[in-house]
Amino acid sequence: MRRLAYLLEKEFKHIFRDKFMPKLIIMVPIIQLLILPFAADFEMKNINLGVIDRDGSALSKRLAEKSGASKYFNAEMLGPDYGAAMGLIEQNLADIVMEIPQDFEKDITNEGAANVLLSVNAINGMKGGLGAAYLNSIISDFSREITETSEPYMPPSRLQTLTEDRYNPHLSTKAFIVPGVMVFLLSLIGGILSSLNIVSEKEAGTMEQMNMAPISKITFIASKIIPVWIIGMALLTIAILIAYFVYGLFPEGSFAIIYGFAAIYLTAFTAFGLILSNYSSTAQQAMLSFIFFVMLFLLLGGIFTPISSMPVWAQNLTLLNPVRYFVETMRGVYLRGCGFADLLPQFYTICAFAIALNIYAVSSFRRNTD
Amino acid sequence: MYAIEVDRLTKRFGDFTAVDGISFYVAKGEIFGFLGANGAGKSTAMRMLCGLLTPTSGDAKVAGFDVYDNPEMIKKNIGYMSQKFSLYNDLTVVENIKFWGGLYGLDGKTIRRKTDQILGELDMRDWKDSFVETLPLGWKQKLSFSISTIHEPQIVFLDEPTGGVDPAVRRKFWEMIYAASERGITAFVTTHYMDEAEYCSRVSIMVDGRIRALGSPNELKRELGRNSMDGVFKELARHAKRNSD
Structure with missing residues (x-):
């Protein structure tokens, strides 16, 4: 020793x-x-989101605003030209383009469902994938909101997935x-x-x-x-x-x-x-x-x-x-x-x-x- | 009892017989020169005697301990110094003495006494807190030698201890070996310098794994009719088949 x-x-x-x-x-x-x-750091912030709003209704504006209010996205309203929006993606100026179609509000009120088109730049797979997931959760949140605020007889527009992030609640x-x-x-x-x-x-x-x-x-x-x-x-x-x-x-x-x-x-x-x-x-x-x-x-x-x-x-x-x-x-x-x-x-x-x-x-x- | 007794000691590496049945003894207090060209098997033989390498066959006793049964006891009772540095460059002179003394099991009091003695003998008191790195080569070698005998071993093995040192320092170094020998420490020395072989009490010369000559320098010179150890060595080594390591 x-x-x-x-x-x-x-x-x-x-x-x-x-x-x-x-x-x-x-x-x-x-x-x-x-x-x-x-x-x-895998957290995605400052994802550039381009929004094409073809409907111009109260509901479509609400959706666009809600997306832009999220801390993950820098939302920018684009003109109705889809080709120009794709150009932005090609130049890496936009990561995701969300297109809200015409009659968005009408379809929701009449049929209880509507489609939104997301075009994701997947070159940066992580950013694209996470961005799309964040946006999806915002949209489903939105659809839950409008179901709850509409007439009481309307059935829920779709099944909700509830995620609870355990152990690391802020992801x-x-x-x-x-x-x-x-x-x-x-x-x-x-x-x-x-x-x-x-x-x-x-x-x-x-x-x-x-x-x-x-x-x-x-x-x-x-x-x-x-x-x-x-x-x-x-x-x-x-x-x-x-x-x-x-x-x-x-x-x-x-x-x-x-x-x-x-x-x-x-x-x-x-x-x-x-x-x-x-x-x-x-x-x-x-x-x-x-x-x-x-x-x-x-x-x-x-x-x-x-x-x-x-x-x-x-x-x-x-x-x-x-x-x-x-x-x-x-x-x-x-x-x-x-x-x-x-x-x-x-x-x-x-x-x-x-x-x-x-x-x-x-x-x-x-x-x-x- | 002899300090070293070797009987038909052999080491084979596969087909190659590095040391081929060598036998000799070294008396207590003797300065034994162990000579041979590169590749003759000197270092292999020396490693077996130091307890670092197990022999293939034959017997050897060093300081009274068997190389097969008691290599750890051999290590305690021998000192070793090679041409390679045995000192730590980033430790001071005193720290090196303390470290090696401690490693050889000396107690604190003995270490302090020894430190004082070594610094006095080597006239290095002014350098005691210098890093070994800063010392001239000759001083390092002398310090190495003093440290290798710090635990007063029965035998000190010196593997080309004076390699690369100038003649004045070499002479001084040999005076230290003589002084150790007078204290009863047996010295087992390998060297390339044939003038140094003349300083040994007895010399063995290895060629191709075997001992070809063994005796005092004067006996060997007479036997082979040469007037220097250099001549003796050249006469024996020119028949060697192995040239290098």
């Missing part, structure tokens, strides 16, 4: 005496947490992204620090001396994992503070679960970095292989894109990805207030990854380099 204390003291000196490392450790989480949630993507970015930065810092660690001793030539010293493999690997672990936990704390003060996010569940899972997850990811370091002979090799794996891990981890919308084969791949389980945990605790019992599958999986990767890290660490 005393030997481990000497090793740890040395490791911390290496990290904090490096010209670059301390800055990286502090700046990366702050920048990531301040920028990524905005950049990866804020930030609430979805921020816990994911926390996982992202723990993985990044844990992996980078550890993957550069052993290889930098190899490059400096001190590895050989270390191999000759009377210390066990496990002590040596522990001296590499523990500092990264401590730094990771400090970063997590910074991230939680930023989430609260910048985004107003406070976990619904307990901090104990967040820290407990993060502690286990970090040992797993640090061990992964050490494995790469064990197999690399230069820092470049270690870094490139880390980037390769971390891209796969993060993109297949459900941080930015929901796993449920991936093709089945990709969904199956994510089962092998430790990032996925930690993302589920963080979102579960932050948004749904999951307790430990709810997260047992994630707990067992993360533990299994941590144990397997650590065993691999210790056993792949070869003292005999030739």
Whole structure:
């Protein structure tokens, strides 16, 4: 144990005496947490809506006004020329054109139903799809309103779908992204620090001396994992503070679960970095292989894109990805207030990854380099 | 009892026999020169003796411990220094001494005493808080050597310790080896410099995985009728079949 204390003291000196490392450790989480949630925002605002009102009736005006009043749309009244409206779409000046046909009011009063044509610019699929969905809900809202205000004998014009957005009632993507970015930065810092660690001793030539010293493999690997672990936990704390003060996010569940899972997850990811370091002979090799794996891990981890919308084969791949389980945990605790019992599958999986990767890290660490 | 006893020690990597049944002993306090061209099998043999590599066959005892059964005990009882840096550039002189002392299990009091002693011997008191990075190469090598014997090992293995160092520093370095030998520390040295081989009490010369000559420098020169160790080495090494690593 005393030997481990000497090793740890040395490791911390290496990290904090490096010209670059301390800055990286502090700046990366702050920048990531301040920028990524905005950049990866799926909420659509400022959708340009062109309205062609061929009816010019009280009802059609009400619909146009209601659409324009929504915070999602910048509505603009267009002339009756449909071709000109399509031109606007082609020039990317309009995202959606809503055409209210002639006799709109008359059809509603006489037949209880009317059609509205939506033409959506689907080049930006996300914007088009979400915009159409928002507009649909406005229209159905509108049709409910006019049914309720008309004569009592009129049957409801159609079935209503009522959506209740649970856990994230304002459908804020930030609430979805921020816990994911926390996982992202723990993985990044844990992996980078550890993957550069052993290889930098190899490059400096001190590895050989270390191999000759009377210390066990496990002590040596522990001296590499523990500092990264401590730094990771400090970063997590910074991230939680930023989430609260910048985004107003406070976990619904307990901090104990967040820290407990993060502690286990970090040992797993640090061990992964050490494995790469064990197999690399230069820092470049270690870094490139880390980037390769971390891209796969993060993109297949459900941080930015929901796993449920991936093709089945990709969904199956994510089962092998430790990032996925930690993302589920963080979102579960932050948004749904999951307790430990709810997260047992994630707990067992993360533990299994941590144990397997650590065993691999210790056993792949070869003292005999030739 | 000898410091090192080696009996028909062999290491094979697949079809390749790197070390082919070598046998020798090293007496306590001796300065033993372990010579051989590149690829002769020197470093493989040395790694087996340091407990880093398990032999294929044969026996060896280092500091009284068997290389098969007790490699960890061997590590505790030997010191090691190579041409590669064993010091951390971003730690100061004193921090390096403290770190390696601690790693070899010395207690705080012993470390402080040793630190003071080393700084005095090397005349480095003014440099004690300098980062090792800033020291001249010769100083680093001397500091490495002092640190490799900080735990008063029975044997110190020196793998080309003077590589790239100027002659004046090399002479100083050898004085340190002699001083350690007088304290009873056995030195096991590999070197490329044949003038250094003359400083050893006994020398072995490896060619193609086997020991071709073994004896004091004077004995070897007489046997082969040469007037320098350089001549002895060239005479033996020119029959080598392996040329490099």
